[in-house]
Amino acid sequence: MIRFENVDKWFGTMQALAGVSGEVGRGEVKVLVGPSGSGKSTLIRTVTRLEAIQGGRVLVDDIDIASRKVDINRLRQRVGFVFQAYNLFPHLSAIGNITLGLTKLRGMGKAEARERGLAELARVGLAEKADEMPGQLSGGQRQRVAIARSLAMDPQVMLFDEPTSALDPEMVGEVLVVMKQLAAAGMTMICVTHEMGFAREVADEIWFMERGAVLERGKPTDLIDSLGHPRLQGFLRTVSHGGDIHR
Amino acid sequence: MLEILENNWLLFLVGQYPHGPIGGLAMTLFMAVIALALCFPFAIALALARLSPYRWLRLPATAIVHTVRGLPLIMFIFWTYFVSPLVIGRAVGGVETLVIALVVYEAAYLSEIIRAGIEGLPKGQVEAARSLGLRYWPTTIKVVLPQALHNMLPSMVSQFVSTIKETSLGYVISAHELTFAASQVNNVLLTQPFEVYGILALTYFALCFALSSLARLIERRISSGRGGAPGVIVAA
Numbered sequence: 001m002i003r004f005e006n007v008d009k010w011f012g013t014m015q016a017l018a019g020v021s022g023e024v025g026r027g028e029v030k031v032l033v034g035p036s037g038s039g040k041s042t043l044i045r046t047v048t049r050l051e052a053i054q055g056g057r058v059l060v061d062d063i064d065i066a067s068r069k070v071d072i073n074r075l076r077q078r079v080g081f082v083f084q085a086y087n088l089f090p091h092l093s094a095i096g097n098i099t100l101g102l103t104k105l106r107g108m109g110k111a112e113a114r115e116r117g118l119a120e121l122a123r124v125g126l127a128e129k130a131d132e133m134p135g136q137l138s139g140g141q142r143q144r145v146a147i148a149r150s151l152a153m154d155p156q157v158m159l160f161d162e163p164t165s166a167l168d169p170e171m172v173g174e175v176l177v178v179m180k181q182l183a184a185a186g187m188t189m190i191c192v193t194h195e196m197g198f199a200r201e202v203a204d205e206i207w208f209m210e211r212g213a214v215l216e217r218g219k220p221t222d223l224i225d226s227l228g229h230p231r232l233q234g235f236l237r238t239v240s241h242g243g244d245i246h247r
Numbered sequence: 248m249l250e251i252l253e254n255n256w257l258l259f260l261v262g263q264y265p266h267g268p269i270g271g272l273a274m275t276l277f278m279a280v281i282a283l284a285l286c287f288p289f290a291i292a293l294a295l296a297r298l299s300p301y302r303w304l305r306l307p308a309t310a311i312v313h314t315v316r317g318l319p320l321i322m323f324i325f326w327t328y329f330v331s332p333l334v335i336g337r338a339v340g341g342v343e344t345l346v347i348a349l350v351v352y353e354a355a356y357l358s359e360i361i362r363a364g365i366e367g368l369p370k371g372q373v374e375a376a377r378s379l380g381l382r383y384w385p386t387t388i389k390v391v392l393p394q395a396l397h398n399m400l401p402s403m404v405s406q407f408v409s410t411i412k413e414t415s416l417g418y419v420i421s422a423h424e425l426t427f428a429a430s431q432v433n434n435v436l437l438t439q440p441f442e443v444y445g446i447l448a449l450t451y452f453a454l455c456f457a458l459s460s461l462a463r464l465i466e467r468r469i470s471s472g473r474g475g476a477p478g479v480i481v482a483a
Contacts, residue, residue: 050374077380087375091393100389101379146375153379 001026001061001188002047002157008055009042009212016042018212019056024157029189031199031220034209035235040192041084043209044159047190048076060157077105080150084162086142088134094121094145095130098152105153120148124178140171144178151182158182160191194239200224208232248442255432259450262423270423272450278342278417278424279410282349283403286357289350293358295387298365308358315355321416323348328420341422345414353410360402364395398469404462408455415451425450 002024009017017039024030032040045051046058049065049072057064065075088097098117102108108116121127124144134142143163150158160179164172176198183189183202193199199206200220208216208229216229224236252259262270269277296308315323327348331339339347368391376386396403415426429447433440 048378050378073377073380073382075380076378081375081378083371083375085369085371087369087371089372089375089390089394091397101381104385104389105380149379 001028002190003059003062004043004046004056005059006056007043007046007053007058009039009046009051009053016212017046017053020209020212020214021056022207022214022217024188024190026156026188027186028204029183029187029191029202031203031206032190032192032209033194033196033199033206033235033239034215035238038209039212040209041161042212044081044161044190044192047157047159048072048079048081050081077101077153078156080147080153080155080158082143082147082150082158082160082163084165086134086139086146086166088142088146088149090134093131093133094126094137097134097145098149101149101153116152117148120152121145123151124148125174138171139167140174143167143171143175147175147178147182157188157190160189160193162192162194164193164195196224196236196239208235210235248445251432251436251439251442252446258428258432259425259446262428268423270425271428272425272454274342274423275411275414275425278346278349278414278422279407282346282353282414283357283407283410285346286350286354289354290357290361291392293354294361294365297358297362312355312358315352316359320348320352320413321419323352324416324420327351341417341420342424344420345417345422345424349410349413352413353406356409357403357406360399360406361395364399364402365391367398368394400469401462401466404458404465408458408462411455411458412451 004020004022007017007020008015020039020043022030032043034040042051046053047060047065053066057066059065060075060079063070065072088094089100092100095114095117098120099108099110099113102113102116103110106113118127118130121130124147126141126144126148129137129141129145134145137145147158147163163179164175167175172195176195179189179191179198180202191198191203203220205217206220206223207214208223208231210231216223216232223232258271260271261273262268264270264273293308293312296304297312299305299308324345328339328344331344331347372390372394373386376390381389414422414424417424418426418430421427426447429443433443436443
């Protein structure tokens, strides 16, 4: 469904991605882990051209997303993206955040869009918060609204860019529950996260990235529990002992 | 001073109306409001063009803004005064001239305020909108501008204050506004310029101070309302 072929990306003279290849099949959940600055976020941002790449190809359903034939706005409707900082629109209510795409892109009427929006909010357990402004919601609730906003566009893939990193520890769980439900429902997902418990539970495969390359990949049990790459073991120790894994 | 005010308050307020053209404070406010309202669409267009990835849009808009901001308003007023009759093909009154000059002049300044408001938004706002699949215009109209304009409301009120003060330059082309009314009163009384222009000064000050206070109030509300992103007050 998504294929990276020797993807290169530079920020100025800094190489953020160095020949990354990999494939995400339909219904699979891949979890990207690695130290900050290792290129995890950059990699998923290339899928919807939030970051342009300088070498290699990114294919969605076997079509090169850089090709002129691709309508990037169509593609973005099919690929949901959840940000670390939620990026809710602060001037719109929770439901308004969700209906914006539905009315502007799906041509839905107001009533129909609201109904659909409420259904999505119910899915993330926030139906009763529909008319509250993002400023009135907790971090966890905001992130769930952001997930509902993406889901409303009926995406075939969901990309999560450290969705719990900005949250207070007690709110991480509520967001992970929603993500686990999505995974269980068969959604194709790429998640950048430090939540190793989540990775162990739902990931089909973990990619360990460092310095713009995938150093190691494998099933969570193989990678976390057995002795993987020494760098990976070192990383896992800092993640579990650091105490500030949610920051 | 009170006596002058007592005898001439109507002239200060509305000029010679109803026996002549409306003027005074009423015309000053009218011109400031109209000029700002008319320049608003131009200001937004200039701001968007300045932020455009396309050079052919960005460069001319940047040139216009820098040119206008580098020239004194009085020069613009004279220029409009002499050129607009040639363009329009008939005599153009003082009020119209001043409004035209102000629209051009204020558009340049307001566009910089709007541009700052747009650039001040978190980058994630546009990314989130584009990630939903929204194109440039829906993103701009539904996500970017409502937030940018809201955050920039205090600066826009400050700009309104400047505009009010700038309308006093209309005096030199005989636009019937507040300063013009004061000079008419002065011409009648002849011996009390200090008092007459004192009244003029107090009137401008009361109006502008009230509006600046309003701007500060709005600014406080905005920064407390959404938890952060305080607006920037442009000195008036």
